[in-house]
Amino acid sequence: MAAYLSRIHHISLHVSNAEKLANDLVSKFKFCLFATRQTDRSRQLAFRKAAAVFLVNERRQDSVNLDEEVPGNTSFPDQHLVQVGKCSTGKYLYDVCSHYPVDTVSNVCFEVEDVEKSFKDLRHIGCDFLVPPTIVEDEGGVVTYSVVKSIVGNVCHTLIDRSKYEGSFLPGFEVLENDSILEDKDRTCSISHFDHITYACPRKTTQQVMRWYEQLFGFRRFFIDSKEDVDEGYVINQDGIGLRLTAMEYWKCSELGIILPFVDKKEPDCKFVIAESLPKQGRNQVDTFLEQHGSPGIQHIGLYTKNILCTAQAMSEAGVQFFSPPPTYYTEVGKQQEIEEAGHNPQMLAQHGILLDTTLPLDSSLQKTTCDDIQYLLQVFTKPIFSEDTFFLELIERRGATGFGEGNIRALWLSVQAYMEKNKKHSHTAQV
Numbered sequence: 089m090a091a092y093l094s095r096i097h098h099i100s101l102h103v104s105n106a107e108k109l110a111n112d113l114v115s116k117f118k119f120c121l122f123a124t125r126q127t128d129r130s131r132q133l134a135f136r137k138a139a140a141v142f143l144v145n146e147r148r149q150d151s152v153n154l155d156e157e158v159p160g161n162t163s164f165p166d167q168h169l170v171q172v173g174k175c176s177t178g179k180y181l182y183d184v185c186s187h188y189p190v191d192t193v194s195n196v197c198f199e200v201e202d203v204e205k206s207f208k209d210l211r212h213i214g215c216d217f218l219v220p221p222t223i224v225e226d227e228g229g230v231v232t233y234s235v236v237k238s239i240v241g242n243v244c245h246t247l248i249d250r251s252k253y254e255g256s257f258l259p260g261f262e263v264l265e266n267d268s269i270l271e272d273k274d275r276t277c278s279i280s281h282f283d284h285i286t287y288a289c290p291r292k293t294t295q296q297v298m299r300w301y302e303q304l305f306g307f308r309r310f311f312i313d314s315k316e317d318v319d320e321g322y323v324i325n326q327d328g329i330g331l332r333l334t335a336m337e338y339w340k341c342s343e344l345g346i347i348l349p350f351v352d353k354k355e356p357d358c359k360f361v362i363a364e365s366l367p368k369q370g371r372n373q374v375d376t377f378l379e380q381h382g383s384p385g386i387q388h389i390g391l392y393t394k395n396i397l398c399t400a401q402a403m404s405e406a407g408v409q410f411f412s413p414p415p416t417y418y419t420e421v422g423k424q425q426e427i428e429e430a431g432h433n434p435q436m437l438a439q440h441g442i443l444l445d446t447t448l449p450l451d452s453s454l455q456k457t458t459c460d461d462i463q464y465l466l467q468v469f470t471k472p473i474f475s476e477d478t479f480f481l482e483l484i485e486r487r488g489a490t491g492f493g494e495g496n497i498r499a500l501w502l503s504v505q506a507y508m509e510k511n512k513k514h515s516h517t518a519q520v
């Protein structure tokens with residue numbers, strides 16, 4: 089039986105220089121550092137922007153971790169490993185030690201109702217666990233967690249039950265007092281939650297990844313486009329761009345959805361997108377990721393904002409670098425009209441490289457009457473935020489459109505290509 093997930097609790101990153109990323113998250117991306125855990129062997133820093141929480145784990149070159157990481161097929165005694173307070177022995181609480189040579193985003197932590205039951209059910213269907221159910225407590229209460237290894241490269245999932253915990257983050261972390269003050273201070277960047285997480289996967293692996301998430305966590309296919317083929321996914325395979333996108337969602341299948349108190353006011357969900365590069369076209373961003381990251385994994389995360397113009401403006405003033413499509417994107421007759429029909433100003437979007445993609449109505453004979461009838465999304469991509477090209481962020485504002493900006497992929501491709509050429513990094517390559 090699958091383990092049903094109720095929501096994303098946080099996403100964790102493993103980096104060699106936490107200081108630098110911390111500075112960027114706070115000063116450029118306007119996240120708030122709200123909880124920390126420091127031991128002589130590790131440093132973990134938690135950042136929040138509304139419901140979007142990143143946990144940054146600092147990778148220490150000097151200490152080889154002997155007590156924690158276990159091969160996926162190890163069998164555990166059926167008893168709990170109990171850690172109390174801040175003096176736990178584990179190097180990274182709520183995660184495993186990543187001996188990863190490059191900076192990586194590697195753990196999407198889900199809240200579940202019953203960790204023990206999820207562990208048993210998932211083990212029963214052959215799932216590999218890296219950490220057995222483990223209890224952590226402090227004066228705020230008790231949390232149980234377990235870490236499962238996914239089928240995608242170095243990605244793992246911490247399953248956590250914090251229903252018996254009253255503190256504002258997790259036991260073992262010191263919560264900083266400025267939390268709520270800082271959080272309220274910056275209202276220009278209206279990021280509310282994680283919109284989607286995109287995996288870069290090798291060729292022909294999409295089906296396998298989908299099956300894994302379906303069987304283990306009850307994910308369901310989410311059709312990106314009305315014309316999308318069930319088996320093929322959304323395919324772009326022309327003009328040097330070869331990309332297969334397939335999306336999944338977990339929320340709607342969740343048993344917990346029926347009983348949770350916020351069921352009427354449906355919590356925003358986060359979709360998972362699998363991006364696979366296709367042969368015969370030029371090299372693309374997925375190939376670059378696989379090469380630089382060394383394995384499949386999380387390539388980018390879309391942050392939902394209700395006002396992309398203000399958010400992108402505030403972030404670029406603070407030093408975030410965004411990709412811009414060629415200037416002609418905004419002046420091409422079709423696009424310019426599309427932008428104006430949606431009620432936006434092409435010049436304003438051009439200032440920050442914001443792309444707009446309209447969903448075509450299912451019945452094209454239906455005439456749109458006002459710009460309120462048009463379903464579209466706006467998105468903008470940051471340049472890689474790690475020193476290697478192993479992760480970037482995206483801002484996305486949705487106005488009725490539920491896809492991922494399929495119509496923008498060509499524009500994104502051209503802008504990445506221009507960037508690569510300018511940087512003389514891979515002047516012969518084209519990247520999507």
Ligand SMILES: O=C(O)C(=O)Cc1ccc(O)cc1
Binds near residue numbers: 285361482492497520
């Ligand atoms: O699927 C998404 O999240 C997108 O925004 C589309 C996409 C996927 C992979 C890329 O390298 C570039 C764009």
Ligand SMILES: [Fe+2]
Binds near residue numbers: 286390492
């Ligand atoms: Fe995206």
